[in-house]
Amino acid sequence: MKLKDFSEDELKARQSELKAVHDQFKDARLSLDLTxxxxxxxxxxxxxxxxxxxxGFFLLQDGTDVRNYGGILGIPEARQLGADVLSLQPSQVMVGGNSSLALMYNLIAHMNPVWQGQAQELNSKVKFICLVPGYDRHFTICESFDIEMINVSFLPSGPDMETIEELMVRDPMIKGIWCVPKYxxxxxxxxxxxxxxxxxxxxxxxxxxxxxxxxxAYVAHHLTDKPARLRDLMALAREAGTQDTVVMFxxxxxxxxxxAGVSFLGTSEKNLKAFEKFLVPQIIGFDKVNQLRHVRFLKDLGNLAAHMHKHRTLLHPKFEMVQDKLQTAVGGKEIAEWTSPDGGxxxxxxxxxxxxxxxxxxAASAGVKLTPAGATYPYGLDPENKNIRVAPTYPSLEDLEKALDVFVVCLELASLNHLLAQ
Ligand SMILES: Cc1ncc(COP(=O)(O)O)c(C=O)c1O
Structure with missing residues (x-):
């Protein structure tokens, strides 16, 4: 039953009940982390x-010793793996160090002087479209380059493309958009x-x-038997003559x-050449020993999928448990809406x-750490102060269950306090 359909007395009784449970959690001195x-x-x-x-075997087929300097674009075998993952040609892919985020940062550092020059000419600012809620570290990169961020929401079908297109037509200083296209x-x-x-x-x-x-980032991270299928952006961009706008990670x-993994960046050959030139002053080459390890271990897409299935076996019960706890505790009360993802x-x-x-x-006062409210929005500002990101992967199933028990009590208690204060 919807919470707002209860009488004031009933709501107050439930509020007292939940306050008492919350106090018990406080006394239990839990220390759980869902961030x-x-x-x-x-x-x-x-x-x-x-x-x-x-x-002890460090030689590639072409005789390259991976222990030595060189090969800034990565070893051919790893470029092939990256190309398979991103559905590109190996000539369009470079393999970086352990962080794709570092490649994203560098890509923006590479483009930013050109963008800022144009901003000066037009007496304007460089802007990025940020789909919200989104990934906080994308937004932090923009902040660090003084790039103004414009929020665009998701519709049930995905990004609000109409708004994005309207913004793009109106403002030539929109120089980028952050997307996590799968999960x-x-x-x-x-x-x-x-x-x-x-x-x-x-x-x-x-x-x-x-x-x-x-x-x-979640290209292979399925939680169901029906993996999401993503259309080939680069092929479509080539048809449209816009391939230089595409940078994949x-x-x-x-x-x-x-x-201690490896990262991939995929783009047009022309863009890749320019990006390589940008990187040359900062690095002679990324960790090729680790690239070779990864190629030997992951082998190909079929083997990678089998490996990801093992992850799924560990992750699925955690995601399912969160769904069950939320549904049982707050389902039908109309105090929260949450996603039931097929991956990620x-x-x-x-x-x-x-x-x-x-x-x-x-939740914090009851010993459960959640991602700070607002973290999923540029500048940490959720205009409606309503989004919370729940991360079920890291805690054990047992800890996750305890954390969810606390979370649902906090969610209902905060909702009751809010409704009763109106
Ligand atoms: C969307 C997204 N991109 C990138 C990353 C970080 O990737 P990496 O470890 O390759 O820097 C994360 C990590 O949470 C992520 O969620």
Whole structure:
């Protein structure tokens, strides 16, 4: 039954009941953490064979010794793997170090002087479209380059393409857009065929040097038997003549070791050449030994899919448990809406407007850390103060269950307090 249909007396009685439970949680001095979008130790264990896999053999087929300097674009075998993951040609892919985020940062550092020059000419500012709720570290990169961020919402079908297109037509200083096209962080959206097609056309509406930051961080991270299928953006962009607007990213952070994987950047050959030139002063080459380890371990797409199935076996019960707890405790009360993703690392939950930060505070006081309210929005500002990102992957199933028990109490208590104060 909807909470707002209860009488005031009934609501007050429920409020007292929940306050008492919350006090009990406080006394229990819990210390649980739902903030981290990290793989658990069991997931990391799935890739322990990376250790020692080279068995002292460091030569590539072409005779290159991977222990030595050189090869800034990565070893050919790893470029092939990256190309398979991103559905590109190896000539369009470079392999970086352990962080795709670092490649994203560098790509923007590379483009920014050109963008800022144009901003000066037009007496304007460089701007990026940010799909919200989204990934906070994308937004932090923009902030660090003084790039103004414009929020665009998701519709149930995916990004609000009409608004994006209107903005692009109106403002040539929109130089980029952040996207997580499959199992988006945190909403779980996967872009449908028509959306990807419209992304491919954006370059025709944009000013010079526009870039689609296509962060496919969860490309292989399915939670069901029906993996989301993403249309080939680069092929569509080639048809539209906009291939230079496309820059794709992925990494093995949540496939092998989050802190010791390899990353991929894919773009047109022309863009890749320019980006390589930008990188030359800062690095002679990334860690090729680790690239070779990853190629030996992951082998090909078929083997990678089998490996990801092992992750899924560990993750599925956690995601299912969160759904069950939320449904049992607050389902039908009309105080929250949440996603039920088919892949990725997060569940995105919207509270009643104005109370996400209160829920986070209540949970913190009962020993459960949640991602700060607002973190999923540029500048940390959720205009409706309603989005909370739940990250179920890292804690054990037992800890996750305890954390959810606290969370649902905080969610209902904050909602009741809010309704009773109106
Ligand atoms: C959408 C997205 N992109 C990138 C990253 C980080 O990737 P990497 O470890 O390759 O820097 C994350 C990590 O949570 C993410 O959610």
């Amino acid at each position: 981290r979008g990290k793989p658990s130790a069991e997931q990391l264990d799935l890739s322990n064979d990376l250790d020692g896999i080279l068995g 988006s962080n945190p909403t779980g959206h996967s872009y449908d065929d028509n959306t990807v097609k419209r992304f491919a056309e954006l370059g025709k509406l944009a000013g010079d040097n526009f870039r689609i930051m296509w962060d496919n 992925a990494s093995t952070s949540k496939i092998t070791f989050a802190g 690392y997060f569940i995105s939950l919207d509270t009643l407007p104005g109370i996400a930060s209160v829920v986070v505070e209540l």
